[in-house]
Amino acid sequence: MSIPTTNVTLQRRQVVTKILAARKDELVVTGLGAPTWDVASVSEHQNNFYLWGGMGGAVSTGLGLALAQPERRVLVVTGDGEMLMGLGSLATVVVQKPKNFVVIVLDNERYGETGMQQTATAFGVELSLVARGVGFEIARTIWTENELSEATNEIFTARGPMFFDVKVQASDDPMVLPEKDGLTLKHRFQAQFLGQKKSLSEGKQ
């Protein structure tokens, strides 16, 4: 398939590798499709929660988690197609103003799992301006390695909520499939909170 060449130079796996190399106890929620494979391939971790469905729900899932765990930083890593289906959720985030919340969109301007059809971002829709418009104080489109370095620093230190749309090449990377059983993923993720007072309500199950 021929993809129109643009001035995009960043590679999605390298972007995710660079960002998550700095992770410590941050919680990561991935949007369905390539972002799930990307995160699984470079930073498989108990603190990852991989969505395999629920398109449009990655930001909302991360928001509920961020509100429940205000002392932990939550990173949502998703794609442009998934984000476009949940644009309204960005407005919902701003109402809550979670300072521990980061959205990272890996924007290849394509629906990668369904034949690389162009998304709205290929036609000039700029997600970071949407985020800015609904009230994210930090919201930028990332094109270069230097911009990515600056954003990576902010992702782990700045006050959220923040939004980064990272323009990446429309590459065809090897699929790296993590665990896909939702119940298993839930239990794996929740195990880290055992012993917290908050999880007592779960203990009643």
Place this chain on the structure above:
Amino acid sequence: MVEGFSWSDEVFRVLREGEVKQVAYVPDAGHQKLIQLFIDKNDIKHVPLTSEQEGVALLGGAWLGGERGALLMQSSGVGNVINMLSVPYECRFPLLMIVTMRGEWAEFNPWQIPMGQAVETTLKAMGVIVLRAREERLIGETVHSASKLAFEGGRMVAVLISQRALGKKNWNK
């Protein structure tokens, strides 16, 4: 608005006693007082949504982080959540939805009827347990039962509050 103590006060108490920590909603006239109680008390996170499907995902994330939640919406909103229910279905996240019905009892707006009539069928098709509260006096205990089924039984549960229990919509207020 119902004068004095109402089902809204009772549901407010039931949800608080059920340790609900996040209440997400798209407003409905039927939920007006309940939503206002959460806003006024302001000790439980209240999350206004742009679409009901956000609430399903939000409360999944809340549960991942150890918090219980409830989703308040009108029957028309049920149509907006169907695919997102795949997430709590697959992960067996508890989900408590409190739905005020339109399109099923003395409805004057024909546009409300298609979704109102389809609510129970579509929710059940997605594996949601449906409890109906047809009279005002039964709403509190129905929500209490649904809360147990959701959080202790680990299931998706919807309480459908009948239009009959809510009374006709007053367009002159």
